[in-house]
Structures are given as structure tokens and as C-alpha cells.
Amino acid sequence: xxxxxxxxxxxxxxxxxKLGPEHFRLAxxxxxxxxAGEVLLRTRYISLDAANRAWMQGATYRxxxxxxxxxAGGALAEVIQSNVxxxxxxxxxxxxxxxxxxxxxxxxxxxxxxxxxxxxxxPVTHLMSVYGVAGLTAYFGLLECGRPKAGETVVxxxxxxxxxxxxxxxxxxxxxxxxGIAGGAEKGRWLTDELGFDAAVDYKSPEFKRLLRAExxxxxxxxxDNTGGAVFEAVLFAMKNFGRIACCGALSQYDGxxxxxxxxxxxxxxxxKRLTLRGFVVMDFDTQxxxxxxxxxxxxxxxxxxxQEDIIDGLENTxxxxxxxxxxxxxxxxxxxxR
Amino acid sequence: xxxxxxxxxxxxxxxxxKLGPEHFRLAxxxxxxxxAGEVLLRTRYISLDAANRAWMQGATYRxxxxxxxxxAGGALAEVIQSNVxxxxxxxxxxxxxxxxxxxxxxxxxxxxxxxxxxxxxxPVTHLMSVYGVAGLTAYFGLLECGRPKAGETVVxxxxxxxxxxxxxxxxxxxxxxxxGIAGGAEKGRWLTDELGFDAAVDYKSPEFKRLLRAExxxxxxxxxDNTGGAVFEAVLFAMKNFGRIACCGALSQYDGxxxxxxxxxxxxxxxxKRLTLRGFVVMDFDTQxxxxxxxxxxxxxxxxxxxQEDIIDGLENTxxxxxxxxxxxxxxxxxxxxR
Numbered sequence: 001x002x003x004x005x006x007x008x009x010x011x012x013x014x015x016x017x018k019l020g021p022e023h024f025r026l027a028x029x030x031x032x033x034x035x036a037g038e039v040l041l042r043t044r045y046i047s048l049d050a051a052n053r054a055w056m057q058g059a060t061y062r063x064x065x066x067x068x069x070x071x072a073g074g075a076l077a078e079v080i081q082s083n084v085x086x087x088x089x090x091x092x093x094x095x096x097x098x099x100x101x102x103x104x105x106x107x108x109x110x111x112x113x114x115x116x117x118x119x120x121x122x123p124v125t126h127l128m129s130v131y132g133v134a135g136l137t138a139y140f141g142l143l144e145c146g147r148p149k150a151g152e153t154v155v156x157x158x159x160x161x162x163x164x165x166x167x168x169x170x171x172x173x174x175x176x177x178x179x180g181i182a183g184g185a186e187k188g189r190w191l192t193d194e195l196g197f198d199a200a201v202d203y204k205s206p207e208f209k210r211l212l213r214a215e216x217x218x219x220x221x222x223x224x225d226n227t228g229g230a231v232f233e234a235v236l237f238a239m240k241n242f243g244r245i246a247c248c249g250a251l252s253q254y255d256g257x258x259x260x261x262x263x264x265x266x267x268x269x270x271x272x273k274r275l276t277l278r279g280f281v282v283m284d285f286d287t288q289x290x291x292x293x294x295x296x297x298x299x300x301x302x303x304x305x306x307x308q309e310d311i312i313d314g315l316e317n318t319x320x321x322x323x324x325x326x327x328x329x330x331x332x333x334x335x336x337x338x339r
Numbered sequence: 340x341x342x343x344x345x346x347x348x349x350x351x352x353x354x355x356x357k358l359g360p361e362h363f364r365l366a367x368x369x370x371x372x373x374x375a376g377e378v379l380l381r382t383r384y385i386s387l388d389a390a391n392r393a394w395m396q397g398a399t400y401r402x403x404x405x406x407x408x409x410x411a412g413g414a415l416a417e418v419i420q421s422n423v424x425x426x427x428x429x430x431x432x433x434x435x436x437x438x439x440x441x442x443x444x445x446x447x448x449x450x451x452x453x454x455x456x457x458x459x460x461x462p463v464t465h466l467m468s469v470y471g472v473a474g475l476t477a478y479f480g481l482l483e484c485g486r487p488k489a490g491e492t493v494v495x496x497x498x499x500x501x502x503x504x505x506x507x508x509x510x511x512x513x514x515x516x517x518x519g520i521a522g523g524a525e526k527g528r529w530l531t532d533e534l535g536f537d538a539a540v541d542y543k544s545p546e547f548k549r550l551l552r553a554e555x556x557x558x559x560x561x562x563x564d565n566t567g568g569a570v571f572e573a574v575l576f577a578m579k580n581f582g583r584i585a586c587c588g589a590l591s592q593y594d595g596x597x598x599x600x601x602x603x604x605x606x607x608x609x610x611x612k613r614l615t616l617r618g619f620v621v622m623d624f625d626t627q628x629x630x631x632x633x634x635x636x637x638x639x640x641x642x643x644x645x646x647q648e649d650i651i652d653g654l655e656n657t658x659x660x661x662x663x664x665x666x667x668x669x670x671x672x673x674x675x676x677x678r
Contacts, residue, residue, distance in 0.1 A: 225606060228606045228607060232605075245606075247606040249610055250607040250610065259603065260603070261601065261602075261603060262572075262600065262601035262602045262605035263601045263605055263606075264599070264600060264601050265601060266571075266602055267567045267584075267586040267589055267616070267618065268597075269618075270586040270617075271586045271588060271589065271618040273618065274618045275616075275618050276615065276618075277614075277615070278613075278614075278616075279606065279608075279609035279614050279615075281613060284613060
């Protein structure tokens with residue numbers, strides 16, 4: 001390769017403070033080569049997720065990050081060089097490349113992304129939004145953990161985000177009343193006017209709890225929680241008997257010191273309201289993935305599900321894109337087009 | 340009737356303080372008569388439960404109590420006079436009599452307790468312990484919400500109480516390793532030596548968390564929570580991936596002001612460990628009651644399940660019996676023999 005390998009290093013871990021540009025550093029290395037059983041990948045679109053920040057806090061479903069390393073993250077990538085038989089140059093994969101132009105990865109666990117889900121002219125980025133972790137997380141969390149029935153009231157937090165924006169639309173497809181929680185009036189209008197949510201509530205309003213109650217006068221059947229914290233607590237108190245909470249993330253708690261306390265009402269309200277709370281990670285549903293992708297592709301094709309992507313240009317802007325995501329800048333699935 | 344009707348009134352509700360004798364008052368009324376569709380009952384054994392205290396805090400699965408009324412509570416009672424066809428004088432029922440010698444109740448929702456569950460010579464009190472709310476709560480909470488598998492580790496809090504003592508024994512019957520959490524070394528010895536628990540941990544020890552971890556080195560598969568609060572938080576952090584928590588009560592939070600905060604780790608640990616938390620009330624499983632009673636009776640008959648009852652004499656001692664229960668005095672199911 002003539003060019004080098006630009007890398008964004010996680011220079012040092014935040015220590016209970018908010019993530020800022022000072023935690024990252026741009027570096028340049030030479031382009032690596034694939035060894036036996038490995039592939040050389042060129043990253044095309046880097047996925048940005050609240051999970052990137054959660055990994056800095058300690059072990060989650062993956063090991064904690066350490067300072068000084070290339071920042072970890074998934075990306076849509078193109079195979080440049082392959083030493084495994086099931087992948088060839090030009091294939092597209094989703095891989096844990098980290099934030100860099102090129103990465104070498106073991107080939108065994110990578111799979112060529114099936115073009116089958118993409119309709120004629122459908123952008124490749126859909127493989128990382130609606131047909132990727134975001135879409136599948138929304139699908140399985142809502143349908144398997146939340147189990148909404150037509151006519152029920154579904155509330156989703158971080159509703160304008162990559163997962164929340166899909167959760168709300170699937171809940172509408174399933175015949176539910178859908179209330180999205182997001183920050184600011186403009187996001188709320190976007191949810192109702194563009195995505196068809198029945199209502200939106202601004203969690204930044206001093207009147208948040210009252211506004212929420214007004215939108216769910218009979219209570220909440222299903223809550224898809226992306227945030228934890230004060231929003232979680234407010235919805236918990238608004239749950240109906242036999243309600244279900246799908247616990248997907250704790251966005252409010254990733255970017256700063258861990259909270260000293262949890263929400264009130266735990267476990268008392270779980271008992272008196274006979275609630276079920278279930279945590280999940282999308283990989284837990286791998287065996288059901290094909291059926292889910294078929295549903296999602298059908299809804300996209302019919303126009304019932306609008307794919308929302310928020311694409312930032314340039315590898316060098318990846319730190320700012322993540323910091324912005326943690327501050328709620330994005331609409332739908334945020335990613336960085338590497339070059 | 341020649342005698343009067345002694346009543347224990349909830350004279351005033353505790354206001355964020357601990358329940359004491361000063362909240363109750365003994366009174367005497369005349370014995371009431373049953374009207375159309377009603378029955379007159381003589382209470383024989385009054386059930387004492389943490390729920391009595393929870394009802395004073397506000398609405399739960401029943402309305403909140405008010406000061407000045409006869410203290411609410413369930414009891415095994417004998418039908419004295421009946422204006423319904425399905426009950427006759429001499430029949431035994433479990434009814435919401437309140438803390439008094441006699442009570443009139445609508446007959447429609449009362450059922451004659453089947454003698455079928457009681458073996459020859461088995462005391463009638465078993466209808467209120469192992470075959471009553473305590474036994475059924477333990478059964479359904481553990482088996483339906485906790486879903487333990489043989490070889491798994493089950494932890495139960497308030498393990499020496501009416502529900503906990505049965506939960507642990509059923510978990511042993513199902514082939515689990517069972518760790519009970521209870522206050523004090525003497526209760527712990529009782530759990531292991533008398534009831535066959537594998538281990539007991541004293542939540543009052545300053546070393547509680549370390550002691551718990553030592554008894555569950557590989558983590559907890561199923562936690563049956565009777566207490567909430569600090570004990571809940573400690574077990575939450577010790578849960579294994581895909582663990583289940585049956586939320587049965589919040590004993591630690593009934594007798595005093597409601598806690599200002601909930602446990603740490605909610606909802607973060609629910610997500611990363613993919614936990615399921617499920618709250619329940621025994622009435623939710625009414626349709627499965629007969630099968631449960633058959634199992635329980637079989638285990639009692641075979642000696643695998645030891646019925647633990649803690650019977651206090653005299654209606655006048657009911658307030659002290661409840662206060663003592665809230666302070667952890669009892670072993671197994673506490674009740675008051677009215678006379």
C-alpha cells in the first residue's frame with residue numbers, strides 16, 4: 001500500500017469525567033499484513049455507539065479498554081487481502097477493526113455480509129444501521145423482552161437514537177401507542193412528524209415527569225430503556241401492572257462517574273406492579289437473526305420503517321462524532337465515513 | 340353470643356417511623372351479625388406477615404390502611420353463622436377478618452378449605468403456612484419466576500422467615516446449592532442444621548459482602564428477594580450472567596421512611612449480565628394452585644419439607660408479634676392463636 005494507516009488512539013481513559021477530545025490522539029502507522037488465517041481490512045464506515053463509552057468504564061460483555069491502544073469499535077470494512085477461503089478481496093464484512101484505516105483480523109469469525117437483505121439501490125450502510133446491531137437490538141429487545149401487544153402503550157428512551165428510532169417504529173407497526181423520550185422540542189417534533197411516534201416527551205424539561213404522565217394517562221405497558229437513571233425512575237413509577245421493561249443500556253450513566261445510587265422504587269414497585277425487567281445484548285439472539293432481518297427488510301421495503309442515518313465524514317472526526325453522540329447530537333444511526 | 344368482640348385498632352399510622360405498640364389500641368365491640376349473603380366468622384389463627392406493615396405505607400396490591408380502623412389481616416376462621424349455601428357453621432375458611440375475635444364477611448369469595456391437603460393428624464395451621472400464602476408464594480416465586488435448574492446456586496433473603504424457609508427447602512428438593520441470608524449466627528445455624536441449607540450468611544455482619552461472595556464463588560443463578568435494599572444490591576453484584584431474580588417483597592423498606600434511593604447497578608448490571616427480574620404476588624398464580632398444593636403436600640408427607648411455624652398465644656399479643664416479626668424474631672410462619 002502506498003498510503004499509511006491513520007489510527008485514533010484512546011490516549012488515556014477518562015477517570016469519572018466526561019469524554020473529551022483530550023482523551024484521543026491521532027497517530028500514523030504502516031499498513032499491516034495479514035498472517036495465516038487472517039484478513040487485511042480497509043474500514044469504510046465506523047459505527048458510533050454509546051457502547052464505545054461504556055467499554056471505557058470497565059468490563060461489560062467485552063473486556064474494558066485500556067489507554068494507549070487504538071480505540072475499539074466496529075466498522076463496515078472491505079476485505080483487501082485474505083488468507084481464509086470463505087472471504088475474498090472486495091467482500092464486505094462487519095468487524096471489530098478499531099478506529100483506523102486498516103486492520104488485520106482473524107478470518108474465522110468474520111462472515112461476508114449477505115447482499116440478500118439489500119434491495120436494488122439500497123445503501124451499504126443499511127448493513128450497519130437497520131440490518132446491523134442497531135436494528136437487531138431494537139427488534140429483539142422490543143419483541144422478545146418487551147413483548148408488546150397491539151393497543152398497548154410503549155415508551156422508549158433515547159428515542160431519536162439509532163436503536164430508539166427503530167424501536168418506536170416497530171412498535172407502531174405492531175399497533176401500539178408509542179411515546180418517545182428525547183432531549184429538546186426539536187427532536188420531539190422529528191419523532192412525531194417524521195417517524196410517526198404518537199407523542200414525544202422532553203426529558204430536559206423541568207416538567208418532564210408531569211409531561212410524561214400526561215402522555216401515558218393509563219400507564220405504560222412496555223418500556224424500552226436505553227438510558228437508566230432519572231428517566232428510568234420516572235417511567236418505572238408510570239408502569240402498569242404486569243408491565244415489561246427491556247433493559248438495553250444505561251446511556252445516562254456511561255459518560256461520567258458511576259452513579260452513587262440507583263433508581264427509587266427498586267424492588268418495591270417490581271413486586272407491587274408485578275413487573276418483568278429483562279436485560280439483553282443483541283448477540284444473545286444470534287440464532288433468530290435471519291428471521292429478524294427478513295422482517296426488517298420487509299418493513300423497509302414497504303416504507304413502514306424509515307432508516308435514519310447520520311453520517312459524518314472523515315476518520316479524524318470520529319472522536320468528535322462520539323462525543324457529540326454522547327451529548328445527544330445524532331438522529332438515528334451515527335457513523336463515520338472513513339474517507 | 341355471650342362474649343364481646345375484642346378488636347385491635349390501628350390507632351394511627353406510623354409516619355415514616357418504626358412500628359411500635361403505640362400505634363395500636365385494644366377495643367371491644369359487640370359481636371356483629373351476618374346479613375344477606377354474609378357469614379359470621381370467629382378468627383382462630385391470625386396470620387402475621389411483613390405485608391401487614393407494607394399496607395400501612397400506601398397502596399400495594401390492596402388499598403392502603405387508614406388509622407382508627409380494625410387492623411387488617413388474614414386469618415384462619417371458623418364459620419359461626421352462614422347466609423350462603425356453600426358454607427356451613429363449623430367450616431374453616433381463610434378470610435380477611437382483621438385483628439378481632441369475630442368478623443362479618445361477604446360469603447361469595449370465601450371457600451371452605453379443603454381437608455384434602457391435610458394428612459391424618461396434620462395441624463390445621465398448615466393451611467395458613469405451607470398450604471397457605473407463605474407456601475404458595477415460595478413455590479410460585481421460586482419455580483415460576485426463579486426457574487432454578489439442578490446444580491444451580493440459589494440465594495434467598497429473609498431465609499428464616501415464613502417464605503424464605505420454604506424457598507430454600509424447595510430449592511434443595513430441586514437439586515440446587517442453597518445459600519440463605521438471615522440475621523445472626525444462630526439463625527444461620529438453624530438454616531443449615533435444621534433445614535438443610537448448604538450455607539447461611541449473616542447480613543448484619545460488617546463482613547457481609549465478603550462472606551456472601553465466599554459462599555457463591557461462581558456467582559448466583561437465582562435470587563429470591565424478600566428484602567430489597569442493601570442485601571438486594573449485594574446479591575445483584577454477585578449474579579451470574581443470565582441469572583433470574585424473583586422479587587417477592589422489600590421487607591427492609593416497610594418499617595420506616597421509604598428509602599431515598601434504590602440499589603446501585605440498576606439498570607446497568609441487568610443489561611451487562613442479561614438478568615431477568617420478575618415481581619409477583621401469589622394471587623397471580625391462582626389457576627395453578629391445586630398442582631402446587633399437591634406438590635407441597637407430597638414433600639411434607641415424605642419429610643423433604645419441614646413445616647416451620649411460630650405460634651404466639653392471645654389476640655392481645657398480635658401487635659407485639661408483628662413488631663417482633665419486623666425485627667426478625669420469627670422462625671418460619673408466625674401466627675397468633677386468638678384464644
